[in-house]
Structure formats: C-alpha cells, structure tokens
Amino acid sequence: MSENKLNVMKAIYALSDEIDYNIYEAIDIAEYARMDESVVEESIRELYDEGYLGECMTVGDDGYDTFYLNKKGRMLIGVE
Numbered sequence: 001m002s003e004n005k006l007n008v009m010k011a012i013y014a015l016s017d018e019i020d021y022n023i024y025e026a027i028d029i030a031e032y033a034r035m036d037e038s039v040v041e042e043s044i045r046e047l048y049d050e051g052y053l054g055e056c057m058t059v060g061d062d063g064y065d066t067f068y069l070n071k072k073g074r075m076l077i078g079v080e
Contacts, residue, residue, distance in 0.1 A: 001076065007033050008043040009052060009077050013069045022056050022068040052076065 011033040016022040026044055030037040044067060047053045052073035056066040074080035 002043075004035065004039055005043045005047055005052075006077065007035060008040055009047065009069055009073050012053070012067065013074065013077060013079060016068055019074075020054065020056075020068050020070075022066050023064070025064055025066055047073065 008029060011029045012022060012024070015024045015029065015032055024032075026041045027037050029035075029044075030040040033040070044053065048055070048067060052070065053067040054070040056068045057064045059065045069077075071080060
C-alpha cells in the first residue's frame with residue numbers, strides 16, 4: 001500500500017463525522033492532508049476499486065462525490 005493511499009485513508013477517517021458518513025470531497029481531503037488534489041482523486045479511485053472505501057454521496061444525487069473508509073480500510077490503518 002502506497003504512502004499516498006494510506007495518507008488519504010487516514011485523512012478520510014479523521015474528517016468523517018460518523019463511522020460510515022463523510023461530507024468531504026477530494027479537494028478538502030487534499031487540503032487537510034497537504035497533498036495534491038489530483039493525487040488524492042487518483043488514490044480515492046484506486047482505494048474504492050480495491051474495496052477500502054464505500055460511496056457516501058454522489059454528484060448525481062447530492063451534488064457532491066464523497067466516500068467513507070469502510071471496515072476493511074479502517075482495519076488497514078489500525079482504527080478497528
């Protein structure tokens with residue numbers, strides 16, 4: 001697992017209001033983690049495809065695209 005992906009997962013977890021709910025988009029995560037937004041977006045796509053993230057809100061339904069760190073992701077970063 002790359003350092004970028006781990007940092008993104010830790011940022012998503014830290015920013016989440018609830019365990020399975022997150023209102024922050026890639027730009028917010030990038031700012032929090034002090035990372036480039038394109039790197040965060042790529043990491044999110046890969047983490048979702050690899051099964052570490054769940055979809056929270058979608059652009060089509062809510063106007064935002066957000067993801068939460070699921071149990072598999074939380075276990076990887078040691079918070080579950």
